[in-house]
Amino acid sequence: MKLLASLRSLIFSSFQRSQIEDELEGELRSHIQHRADDLERSGLPRAEAERRARIEFGGYQRFKEESRQAIGGQFIETLLQDVRFGLRMMRKNPGFTTVAVLTLALGIGANAVVFSVLNALILRPLNVPQAQNLYMIQSGKDHSPHQSYPDYLDLRDRNRGFEGLAAYNISPASVDAGERPSRIWLYEASGNYFDVLGIRPYLGRFFHISDEHGPNSSPYIVLSYAYWCSHFQSDRGVVGRTVWVNKHPYTILGIAPPEFRGTELFFAADFWVPLVNQEQVEGESDLNSRTARELELVGRLKPGVSPAQLTADLNSIALSMAKTNPKQDEGLSFSLTRPGLLGDMLGQPVRGFVTGLMLLAGLILLAACANLGGLFAARAADRSKEVALRLALGSSRKRILRQLLTEATLVSLIGGVLGLAGSIAVLRWLSAWQPLPNIPINVAVNPDGRTYAVALVLALVSGFLCLMVPVRQVLRTDPYQVIKTGEVGVARLRRLSPRDVLLAAQIAICAVLVTASLVAVRGLVRSLHSNLGFTAENAMLVVTELDKAGYSRDRVPVMQRRMLDAVEAIPGVTAAGYTDRVPLGLSWNNSIVFADTTTELKTANVAAEVLAYNVSPGYFKAAGTALLAGRNITWHDDKNAPRVAVVNKEFARRLFGSTENAIGSYYKAKDGTRVQVVGVAEDGRYTSLTEDPRPAMFLPILQSPTSGTWLVVRSNRDPRQLAAALDESLHSLDAGLPLMIITWHRELDGSLFAARTATVSLGVMGGLGAVLVVTGIFGMAAYSVSKRLRELGIRIALGAQRKEVLQAALGRTFRLLVFGSAAGLLLGIAASRVLSFIVYQATSRDPLVLGGVVLTMLLLGLLAAWIPARRATLVPPSVATRGG
Amino acid sequence: MTIQAQLLPGTLDLLILRAASLGPLHGYGILLRIGQISGNALLIEQGALYPGLFRLVRQGLLKASWGTSENNRRAKFYELTTAGRKRLREETEGWNRLAAAIASALAVQPEEV
Numbered sequence: 001m002k003l004l005a006s007l008r009s010l011i012f013s014s015f016q017r018s019q020i021e022d023e024l025e026g027e028l029r030s031h032i033q034h035r036a037d038d039l040e041r042s043g044l045p046r047a048e049a050e051r052r053a054r055i056e057f058g059g060y061q062r063f064k065e066e067s068r069q070a071i072g073g074q075f076i077e078t079l080l081q082d083v084r085f086g087l088r089m090m091r092k093n094p095g096f097t098t099v100a101v102l103t104l105a106l107g108i109g110a111n112a113v114v115f116s117v118l119n120a121l122i123l124r125p126l127n128v129p130q131a132q133n134l135y136m137i138q139s140g141k142d143h144s145p146h147q148s149y150p151d152y153l154d155l156r157d158r159n160r161g162f163e164g165l166a167a168y169n170i171s172p173a174s175v176d177a178g179e180r181p182s183r184i185w186l187y188e189a190s191g192n193y194f195d196v197l198g199i200r201p202y203l204g205r206f207f208h209i210s211d212e213h214g215p216n217s218s219p220y221i222v223l224s225y226a227y228w229c230s231h232f233q234s235d236r237g238v239v240g241r242t243v244w245v246n247k248h249p250y251t252i253l254g255i256a257p258p259e260f261r262g263t264e265l266f267f268a269a270d271f272w273v274p275l276v277n278q279e280q281v282e283g284e285s286d287l288n289s290r291t292a293r294e295l296e297l298v299g300r301l302k303p304g305v306s307p308a309q310l311t312a313d314l315n316s317i318a319l320s321m322a323k324t325n326p327k328q329d330e331g332l333s334f335s336l337t338r339p340g341l342l343g344d345m346l347g348q349p350v351r352g353f354v355t356g357l358m359l360l361a362g363l364i365l366l367a368a369c370a371n372l373g374g375l376f377a378a379r380a381a382d383r384s385k386e387v388a389l390r391l392a393l394g395s396s397r398k399r400i401l402r403q404l405l406t407e408a409t410l411v412s413l414i415g416g417v418l419g420l421a422g423s424i425a426v427l428r429w430l431s432a433w434q435p436l437p438n439i440p441i442n443v444a445v446n447p448d449g450r451t452y453a454v455a456l457v458l459a460l461v462s463g464f465l466c467l468m469v470p471v472r473q474v475l476r477t478d479p480y481q482v483i484k485t486g487e488v489g490v491a492r493l494r495r496l497s498p499r500d501v502l503l504a505a506q507i508a509i510c511a512v513l514v515t516a517s518l519v520a521v522r523g524l525v526r527s528l529h530s531n532l533g534f535t536a537e538n539a540m541l542v543v544t545e546l547d548k549a550g551y552s553r554d555r556v557p558v559m560q561r562r563m564l565d566a567v568e569a570i571p572g573v574t575a576a577g578y579t580d581r582v583p584l585g586l587s588w589n590n591s592i593v594f595a596d597t598t599t600e601l602k603t604a605n606v607a608a609e610v611l612a613y614n615v616s617p618g619y620f621k622a623a624g625t626a627l628l629a630g631r632n633i634t635w636h637d638d639k640n641a642p643r644v645a646v647v648n649k650e651f652a653r654r655l656f657g658s659t660e661n662a663i664g665s666y667y668k669a670k671d672g673t674r675v676q677v678v679g680v681a682e683d684g685r686y687t688s689l690t691e692d693p694r695p696a697m698f699l700p701i702l703q704s705p706t707s708g709t710w711l712v713v714r715s716n717r718d719p720r721q722l723a724a725a726l727d728e729s730l731h732s733l734d735a736g737l738p739l740m741i742i743t744w745h746r747e748l749d750g751s752l753f754a755a756r757t758a759t760v761s762l763g764v765m766g767g768l769g770a771v772l773v774v775t776g777i778f779g780m781a782a783y784s785v786s787k788r789l790r791e792l793g794i795r796i797a798l799g800a801q802r803k804e805v806l807q808a809a810l811g812r813t814f815r816l817l818v819f820g821s822a823a824g825l826l827l828g829i830a831a832s833r834v835l836s837f838i839v840y841q842a843t844s845r846d847p848l849v850l851g852g853v854v855l856t857m858l859l860l861g862l863l864a865a866w867i868p869a870r871r872a873t874l875v876p877p878s879v880a881t882r883g884g
Numbered sequence: 885m886t887i888q889a890q891l892l893p894g895t896l897d898l899l900i901l902r903a904a905s906l907g908p909l910h911g912y913g914i915l916l917r918i919g920q921i922s923g924n925a926l927l928i929e930q931g932a933l934y935p936g937l938f939r940l941v942r943q944g945l946l947k948a949s950w951g952t953s954e955n956n957r958r959a960k961f962y963e964l965t966t967a968g969r970k971r972l973r974e975e976t977e978g979w980n981r982l983a984a985a986i987a988s989a990l991a992v993q994p995e996e997v
Contacts, residue, residue: 030912034910034955056930063934066935067935070939071938
């Protein structure tokens, strides 16, 4: 629309142009004709009269040009001229142009990418109608996003502030749509889920609350658009067809619209199934338990109700719930947050991190601008003769500034477009990126209009900012002085100029970035080598869900034992064991324990929150977890034997004071059963790399059977060979067993994901910062050398040594480098405290990091100053006598 | 032909306005009229007239329209606008003051100081 209008005005004015041109031509010709008429009348022949008339008229083209300017309306003409001239100047100076455009492209590109991520995760709400009215309910002081189904029902039926309140849960399942069963991820959603969100199906229909009639009453499934396209080739006849979810028949009801990927931004699930069918989907159902808190609740606010009113309403419900169910809901409280990132659990760190990243990106652009400003100033100085000449020939300062502005805008636009193009490529890749192999985690961060607008505005603003630096210089240029001596304002070099401040600020900014990225990288490296409480090297994991392969409760332990035996028989396997989940996996089982002396099992008397793992004999050896005291779990610790547990050191310390006291002592499990501690294992990391030491207990899997099976296989064989052997041997037991075989390292990617992402982003920022330091110092050093070429020549002619020359030429630059680096280092250390929340063991007080920053900055400075320094020492003394 | 004087900068505009104030004229006509009213004492390069004319049109002091000249040729005729008339009056006063001041300054004899 806008483009069209401006195009039209361009065409119109160029049409006008030719008309004006014709008129001008006609008028001047008419003048000459009239004069010729007069001359002819005085007796000259016509041809001679016309010749004389033309001569008397004077410089025809010159007057025509002057007339054209007097007529005015030259905007586009002048602009095109300036653009042409600007492009010519840019071609003439490929070095300057490349550095300037690339600097800006980096700055703009980084900002466009980070802004797009910010836009996708924070600014843009869930992709549903009126998403600003959606709120997620969190409970307790720790703002847990997870609630239980009975609590959900209470909240849904008794609140007065929601138009509707939906519940959902993310779960894996095995789905068979006519081929082999595959393990996929889905949303279990309450019946009103789609109605609360207010979305319409792309095809068919969604399930509704009227489809729910108690447990397993609603065997319906809704496909995501992406899954429908990739697995059903967009076949419209798919609605009404049956697929098998964990061997139960489900009817395909409809297809979700393409823009709806679910209610969690990070998680693009393939299906939605009714929550009431949880037992069939997950193999077990927690819908009756008030303490099984695993549902996310999202509701739509009624018009006219404020979030504060709603919170008060929810908390009054919480009070009455606590009264009715004192055991489970005592002290319950609710708060509201924005949906999409598991409430504050993910939302807070993500928002903090992305905002921080945006700040860093802004700093990068600022540094790039400072950098470019210096470059422009240096070039304006180099071009001072040209400018002076143009001034002396009668060009106005306004005209020259306009020309410079055009050039700056050209550079910034080219840089902006390049940066944007780069960022689009990065964003496309990011949007398609699936960081984890077996879980559909990814975020759509495709750039939209906002990104383009931001990039364009940033480009123009930075172009303008860059120009501000040399403006004063141009305004001050004294043409006579410059033409006379070829120098501009030598005296001003002594003072601290804005350019020096810019460079120091820029170096400081870049030092912050370099510090931050080094701290992060070092932290990640250290966290990878820290003691996790298990050894991921040379360990392979085999994951399966036996109940999803049709094994009933009693047959599960038998099958697990057969699988273990089969795996142990594979040549090269040194140890094997199994567990219901691995530490640092994506799920954990948080349980509570009581002291043996406690009789009243209520929330206030809980001795510790403990992570529970159900493990087989041999697990510790296979996982590489050291047993510090006591005995291992054996095959005799079965259902008929007394309940026992191996606990970790932290558990022993918290409940019994020490490892020695723990052995043989008792504690009470959640249900009050007495459990004897028979062994103590080393501490480890269970939920995240950054966690504080947490108590954990390992229970004999025979005493609490689970169908989820993680076989841990230790072997020195090549992982690929081993995987093939495992696949063959396990499938010979049961060909229909859904298996996932991966190395433990690969599995760890999940828990290292956040730290890795942070490290990579910071690393990129640090890299960009380093590039800017190099170009910035290079620009400054080259400029100061070129400005003082004559002085340096004199010094060399008078016998100055290399060292003295270098000191004279670059001393200032290096002082700025040292000062800026020191300031940046201090700032970076302060900022790195924030990092330690994301990157485990990220400490800035690490001498290696400090040394690394100093060394990096020094190397960057040397690298950047190398060429100007060479130029300075090689100044031929004759330069001094040539007069610049 | 008498010796012609160089034009002071800025005075051409004044002369154009004056010439056009005596009735609509085309470019060449303005030139002739200036010659006529100044007694051919001023040296004006013919082409230099046009940038001045266009400048005055742009400032809204003159308005132009195409017509036919006494030689039966197409020509653009210029006439003063109200703003032009006002400007001519102001500039004339200014010029007279300046000229009088310069003249009196130059007329001073050593004994009068």
